[in-house]
Amino acid sequence: MTALRLAVAACGAHWEPAVLAEIERDRAITLVRRCVDVADLLATIGAHRIDVALLAVQAPGLDAGVVARLVEAGVRPCAVEADGSALGIDHTARVGRLAELAAARIEPREEVVDGDGGRLVAVWGPTGAPGRSTLAVSICAATAAAGHATALVDADVHGGAIGQLLGVLDEVSGVMAACRDVDRGRVARVSTHLLRLHDSWTLLTGLPRTDMWRHVRTEALVGVLDALRRDHETVVVDLGFDVDEASPSSPGRIARRILELADEVVVVGSADPVGLARLVRALEETADGVSRPPRIVLNRFRATSGWSEREVVSAVRELAGRTPWAVLPLDQAAHDAAAMAGRPLREVAPTSRYVSRVERLAVSLATSR
Amino acid sequence: MHVTGGDTPGPAPARRAANGRWRNPRLVLGLVLVLGSAVLGGWLLAAARDATDYWAVGSSVRWGDPVRADDLVVVSARVDGATARTLVPVAAGVPAGTWTRDMVPGALATRDAIADDVESGSELPLGVASGAMPPDLRAGQQVDVWATGDDREPMRVRRLATAARVIAVSEADGTGRRTLVVDAGPGGPRPETIAAAAADRLTVVRVR
Numbered sequence: 291m292t293a294l295r296l297a298v299a300a301c302g303a304h305w306e307p308a309v310l311a312e313i314e315r316d317r318a319i320t321l322v323r324r325c326v327d328v329a330d331l332l333a334t335i336g337a338h339r340i341d342v343a344l345l346a347v348q349a350p351g352l353d354a355g356v357v358a359r360l361v362e363a364g365v366r367p368c369a370v371e372a373d374g375s376a377l378g379i380d381h382t383a384r385v386g387r388l389a390e391l392a393a394a395r396i397e398p399r400e401e402v403v404d405g406d407g408g409r410l411v412a413v414w415g416p417t418g419a420p421g422r423s424t425l426a427v428s429i430c431a432a433t434a435a436a437g438h439a440t441a442l443v444d445a446d447v448h449g450g451a452i453g454q455l456l457g458v459l460d461e462v463s464g465v466m467a468a469c470r471d472v473d474r475g476r477v478a479r480v481s482t483h484l485l486r487l488h489d490s491w492t493l494l495t496g497l498p499r500t501d502m503w504r505h506v507r508t509e510a511l512v513g514v515l516d517a518l519r520r521d522h523e524t525v526v527v528d529l530g531f532d533v534d535e536a537s538p539s540s541p542g543r544i545a546r547r548i549l550e551l552a553d554e555v556v557v558v559g560s561a562d563p564v565g566l567a568r569l570v571r572a573l574e575e576t577a578d579g580v581s582r583p584p585r586i587v588l589n590r591f592r593a594t595s596g597w598s599e600r601e602v603v604s605a606v607r608e609l610a611g612r613t614p615w616a617v618l619p620l621d622q623a624a625h626d627a628a629a630m631a632g633r634p635l636r637e638v639a640p641t642s643r644y645v646s647r648v649e650r651l652a653v654s655l656a657t658s659r
Numbered sequence: 660m661h662v663t664g665g666d667t668p669g670p671a672p673a674r675r676a677a678n679g680r681w682r683n684p685r686l687v688l689g690l691v692l693v694l695g696s697a698v699l700g701g702w703l704l705a706a707a708r709d710a711t712d713y714w715a716v717g718s719s720v721r722w723g724d725p726v727r728a729d730d731l732v733v734v735s736a737r738v739d740g741a742t743a744r745t746l747v748p749v750a751a752g753v754p755a756g757t758w759t760r761d762m763v764p765g766a767l768a769t770r771d772a773i774a775d776d777v778e779s780g781s782e783l784p785l786g787v788a789s790g791a792m793p794p795d796l797r798a799g800q801q802v803d804v805w806a807t808g809d810d811r812e813p814m815r816v817r818r819l820a821t822a823a824r825v826i827a828v829s830e831a832d833g834t835g836r837r838t839l840v841v842d843a844g845p846g847g848p849r850p851e852t853i854a855a856a857a858a859d860r861l862t863v864v865r866v867r
Binding site: 456457458459460481482484485486487492493632 | 668669670671672673674675676
């Protein structure tokens with residue numbers, strides 16, 4: 291029988307001497323390393339084969355991200371004499387009963403899909419500023435005005451702009467703070483990082499700088515969105531263009547993961563030759579990563595291009611094999627006024643054709659199932 | 660700076676950039692200042708123009724002439740209280756009475772320049788030989804009347820009247836003699852004055 295290989299990260303917890311003595315007595319358990327801190331533990335699982343990690347839930351640096359990395363590495367995390375469920379630790383070890391760990395086996399964690407939550411709408415599009423954030427803001431403004439409890443999450447890791455678009459002066463990144471709370475098992479505090487813009491509309495501001503994306507762990511953001519879906523009918527996520535997941539540390543993994551989870555994916559492209567080419571390539575890149583057929587929105591359409599709306603729609607249908615959902619006209623004066631006022635377009639230019647068309651899209655998104 | 664994640668149980672109200680609507684407090688303050696300045700300036704101008712209309716003399720009048728509306732013009736003036744009480748306001752209507760002194764055009768009509776009636780005493784006619792009075796003597800002027808004795812007492816000179824107001828001056832008759840009527844005062848002339856006027860040679864000296 292192979293001995294159970296243990297790593298202990300007690301970080302000065304009171305139970306450490308008793309656990310070490312018990313391990314020394316039990317021949318079925320091998321202590322691979324007594325880690326001085328969480329960083330030492332992560333280094334250990336990279337260098338040795340570890341079956342179980344005994345953890346002190348109060349250890350500095352221990353959060354849901356660390357637990358997720360342990361699980362990914364095949365290590366079973368166990369909280370000693372404490373409940374670690376808030377951090378995603380499913381097992382609890384008792385001093386004097388460590389032998390029971392050998393009998394337990396790792397069961398793959400199943401994703402819980404809560405069908406009663408609000409709808410998750412991801413607004414995404416290729417590079418080139420096709421109007422993702424503006425459309426996300428406009429959709430939220432419309433659904434909130436219709437009385438639907440709406441949350442807008444700025445998840446563009448390449449520099450969120452929604453706070454600027456809405457004239458929000460707070461410099462704290464709501465997304466980063468909410469993800470930090472989820473990592474520390476404080477999911478209930480996610481709502482405290484929301485900013486109320488309207489009776490039915492709250493905002494989670496994005497990252498002010500691109501280099502801060504490392505503070506947003508993908509699964510933590512998923513936890514944030516799950517928490518928001520419990521309190522809101524519609525959760526709209528503004529994603530950055532980047533969906534490249536070539537490496538585990540790529541920021542594109544965040545957008546890719548949200549696209550997989552979203553109930554509705556709105557793909558925004560600019561209705562000009564360059565924008566359409568980027569849109570078609572982006573649709574090909576994400577064809578296998580989206581759970582539902584994306585709703586294609588051709589934005590910034592202007593008649594001065596010489597094309598009619600029907601011609602643009604036909605071109606996309608031929609090139610991408612998908613029929614665009616809507617065409618939104620470019621109302622530059624209204625967009626400029628909204629940006630300067632820091633207010634949604636429907637408040638600044640309610641008669642704009644852009645607004646009237648987005649209203650219809652928002653109603654469709656909020657009511658479709 | 661507002662910080663999220665505090666002790667509040669739910670979402671905090673977003674602190675948003677103010678947009679420049681017309682309700683901007685600075686704009687309202689500016690409007691109040693402009694309106695206040697306009698009202699204050701108007702009030703000061705109105706106060707500066709708070710003048711009263713008074714009667715003034717439009718054409719020359721003489722002592723004893725009745726006051727007529729044709730001789731008066733209206734002028735606006737802002738004067739202090741003591742001076743205002745000496746003038747005749749237009750609001751009181753055209754004053755009735757006669758002028759108590761000569762007035763030139765443009766002079767303000769004062770209350771003491773108008774009397775209900777010119778106080779006059781007895782009218783004393785005096786026969787004045789040619790060359791014994793200023794040729795341009797006219798009514799309203801004041802004169803001293805001197806009497807000189809006859810041939811027996813040529814150096815006997817007496818003054819019969821002092822600063823007597825001339826009431827009328829007749830035209831010269833064929834001998835150049837003129838009749839001068841002067842005011843002899845309320846008590847009338849003394850007998851010796853009558854005697855001297857009848858017997859002596861008279862010389863009229865204009866004093867004013």
